[in-house]
Amino acid sequence: MSVGGAQFAQQVVNGLAVGSVYALIALGYTMVYGIIELINFAHGEIYMIGAYIGTLAVAGLLALGVPLLPALGAALLAAAALTSLYGAATERLAYRPLRGSSRLAPLISALGMSIFFQQFVLLSQGAKDKIFPVEISSGGFSAGAVKVSYIQTAILAVAACLMVALDQFVRRTRMGRAMRCMAQDPVMASLVGVPVHGVVSLTFLIGSAMAAVAGFLIALYYGKVNYLVGYIAGLKAFVAAVLGGIGNIPGAMLGGLLLGVVESLAAGYIGGEYKDVVAFAILVVVLIVRPAGLLGARLPEKV
């Protein structure tokens, strides 16, 4: 491979790794939007909380003498489980009581929850970066001049598994089908007996668990977290969801990966400080050409 080709391939690999994290977060935005038409502004903070819980859990488990790999695995599961409760509780306490009121009210409530979670973590964990307690080897696999680190491999593998699992869940299971019905026609969903509140809670549980996994992976990747990481990551993931077509699950996956790759290429070829400019410019262009996003429905399909 030429030097230019190798650099390009390397940026794509880096972009896919970061992009699959965006995709995991974006899925939470898009599923919630698909079902209750709410932009859950607190979702980035849910991701941040997942990163903290994971980091704290790894430190705790290592202190107890648990070997590294089991500690990482258990911390990942703990982060997903506990964070999903945060997400579902947010819906129950801050959004559900406002359902049926104006469309603006839950949006404001979501902003409030976002600030609440930031301050909560700031006050309980401090403003300083929390350092991920293990230094993961910088080694990896290489193919010619292109290198894929172990962490990137783990991120890609975990994200791919989760996305395949989610896709199968939504397509093939009874509750997955119920989610799709709610997204299409919530009134009709209740008329066939779908427990609407239960499905909404389940959606928040799943979306938050995936955000927590994303947070854990990123904490591992960058080696630290702080109480503000949810803001940028949340924004990026939201962009990814809109890019793919908000409410559309494959769209969120595509949008996340695309955003990651574009950012990485921009950083590699133009300069790191331009990557956000390029990412948002692409969003604007896509939305001008396709207002509903890449995979969004062209026309409302409701009858």
Added chain:
Amino acid sequence: MLKVEGLRVAYGRLEVLQGITLEVPEGKVVTLVGANGAGKSTTLMALSGLRRVTGGRILFEGEDLAGLPPHEIVARGVVQVPEGRRVFARMSVHENLLMGAFLRGRRDAARDADHVFSLFPVLAERRSQRAGTLSGGEQQMLAIGRALMARPRLLLLDEPSLGLAPTLVAQIFEILRAIHAEGVTLLLVEQNVHQALSMADDGYVLQAGRIALHGAPAELLANDEVRRAYLGES
């Protein structure tokens, strides 16, 4: 089976149902007719738990359904085919039927789907097709089939013949007779007053949120007011 007593529903400050009383005895067909905007759909939505009831009671076999969430009402066997069919357009015909059986076991669902396909052979031909691509008549059949998948004891139908060509209307009423013959009790809301009254045991006329008339179909058909208002006679 169903006794509605003084049912009141309001949209904001506008009281759309001003104390409705009606009864649907087990095994019968009762029809509720009335002009556009009279409150027929609101009545059915209230029965299904989708409108907040501000007064009165909805007694189904003695139990008050008012305040129950919709899925608990479905679980008791009160199932609605809403106005406008509302099939899940992006799902296949088969998936729509499975959704109808959401509260029931997988094996029962498979058996009932076969039954629905025998009632509506055209749906069997289109089982993997997206529901959104069906014709209006086929969508109405799917909507009815989906409701049957819930094993209704009382089926609420909101204008099932709306917007269909005359031959299809006749076909839908044929199907309703067959469903009734299988032991399902029907509460039928219709604008197609003649057809509805011709298959009903009892009829109610709703006018601006109140029951204006109640009687046997023959009586209502003979009533001058009904003839003028709903049967297009002068």
